[in-house]
Amino acid sequence: MSDAIHQLVEAFRRLPGVGRKTATRYAYALLADGDDAFGALIEALTAVREQVHPCQVCHDWTDETPCAICRERSPRAVCVVEQPGDIVAIERGGGFAGQYHVLRGVLNPLQGIGVSDLTIDALVRRVQGGDVEELILALSPTREGEATCQVIARMLVDQPVRISRLAYGVPLGGQLESLDEATLSLALEHRRGYPEVR
Amino acid sequence: MSDAIHQLVEAFRRLPGVGRKTATRYAYALLADGDDAFGALIEALTAVREQVHPCQVCHDWTDETPCAICRERSPRAVCVVEQPGDIVAIERGGGFAGQYHVLRGVLNPLQGIGVSDLTIDALVRRVQGGDVEELILALSPTREGEATCQVIARMLVDQPVRISRLAYGVPLGGQLESLDEATLSLALEHRRGYPEVR
Numbered sequence: 001m002s003d004a005i006h007q008l009v010e011a012f013r014r015l016p017g018v019g020r021k022t023a024t025r026y027a028y029a030l031l032a033d034g035d036d037a038f039g040a041l042i043e044a045l046t047a048v049r050e051q052v053h054p055c056q057v058c059h060d061w062t063d064e065t066p067c068a069i070c071r072e073r074s075p076r077a078v079c080v081v082e083q084p085g086d087i088v089a090i091e092r093g094g095g096f097a098g099q100y101h102v103l104r105g106v107l108n109p110l111q112g113i114g115v116s117d118l119t120i121d122a123l124v125r126r127v128q129g130g131d132v133e134e135l136i137l138a139l140s141p142t143r144e145g146e147a148t149c150q151v152i153a154r155m156l157v158d159q160p161v162r163i164s165r166l167a168y169g170v171p172l173g174g175q176l177e178s179l180d181e182a183t184l185s186l187a188l189e190h191r192r193g194y195p196e197v198r
Numbered sequence: 199m200s201d202a203i204h205q206l207v208e209a210f211r212r213l214p215g216v217g218r219k220t221a222t223r224y225a226y227a228l229l230a231d232g233d234d235a236f237g238a239l240i241e242a243l244t245a246v247r248e249q250v251h252p253c254q255v256c257h258d259w260t261d262e263t264p265c266a267i268c269r270e271r272s273p274r275a276v277c278v279v280e281q282p283g284d285i286v287a288i289e290r291g292g293g294f295a296g297q298y299h300v301l302r303g304v305l306n307p308l309q310g311i312g313v314s315d316l317t318i319d320a321l322v323r324r325v326q327g328g329d330v331e332e333l334i335l336a337l338s339p340t341r342e343g344e345a346t347c348q349v350i351a352r353m354l355v356d357q358p359v360r361i362s363r364l365a366y367g368v369p370l371g372g373q374l375e376s377l378d379e380a381t382l383s384l385a386l387e388h389r390r391g392y393p394e395v396r
Contacts, residue, residue, distance in 0.1 A: 001286060002261040004245045011242040014235060016227045028283040029214045031250065031259050037212060038247040042240055044209040047202045049236040052229065061229050063200040085226040088199060
């Protein structure tokens with residue numbers, strides 16, 4: 001394998017979940033596709049590198065200021081997520097019409113990640129602005145996510161904002177027998193009347 | 199999702215086996231890694247695009263003329279493969295010390311791929327050069343691969359070259375019950391004495 005191809009394989013291997021075999025397949029597929037395939041990928045990478053930056057309001061990635069969601073949607077409900085990718089997942093579901101706030105991580109004392117490393121202060125200022133009526137905490141159901149939720153709730157205790165959290169429970173399509181005990185216990189504890197009262 | 203990120207996701211989706219979710223994950227991982235990650239990938243892509251071309255002898259991708267394998271290894275045994283990626287797989291095994299010849303496909307009358315679309319004529323000239331003593335046909339065990347083997351053998355019938363083909367049989371680690379019937383029949387037909395005579 002030529003040195004240039006080897007370097008490209010190594011660059012692809014830095015993408016998440018890409019091993020040597022997959023990276024090699026990507027490199028050879030581009031070579032087989034020819035100059036246009038290289039051009040399209042290089043152009044797209046260059047555009048993102050030059051144009052995309054965090055939105056000054058919600059801290060999602062954007063090439064506008066502020067981003068389209070912050071410009072066009074009602075600020076009354078704000079969904080707080082860890083990473084920009086979480087917004088893509090929620091938007092795919094299509095059930096949320098409010099704005100977002102990207103924390104850019106969760107609190108993690110062991111890794112030295114404190115309040116000032118995240119966008120928590122910006123979130124508090126956003127709520128203090130007065131337009132936000134509900135904050136939906138959509139962080140990972142981990143110890144760190146839970147601790148981050150508690151810190152945010154504490155910092156906003158004197159603000160007239162309703163705070164909620166994603167429901168925990170059995171995922172659709174999941175099989176009970178392969179579900180972990182903690183989720184199953186939570187799903188039992190948070191059980192709902194059936195059929196639901198309308 | 200910003201337009202620039204969307205374009206990058208679409209560019210990643212052209213890689214083999216990459217769907218929307220994986221492409222999105224790649225784009226956000228690069229953004230999270232920052233400017234250096236973009237720089238490394240753009241640089242590697244640009245280098246391959248500008249430097250890599252087919253070796254004039256074996257038609258593998260290379261950034262030299264001829265490639266390192268054609269320069270440094272004995273031309274007595276030449277392994278004929280469909281695609282450059284096949285060389286990577288064989289080299290990984292490490293059991294072959296000869297040169298290669300990349301056909302850049304197999305004959306396929308239905309798709310209009312004939313002898314002149316492949317590097318078969320170049321292979322014949324290489325053998326006519328007189329240095330090649332054995333040709334190992336390592337094409338896919340498909341109808342088209344088989345037909346291509348036959349055409350090559352016919353074109354070299356007046357040349358003093360030994361022609362062989364990869365052994366077909368049960369793959370290591372495979373389970374007999376999940377193996378297709380055709381392979382199993384071939385493995386039976388080509389059975390070998392055991393223990394093998396040394």
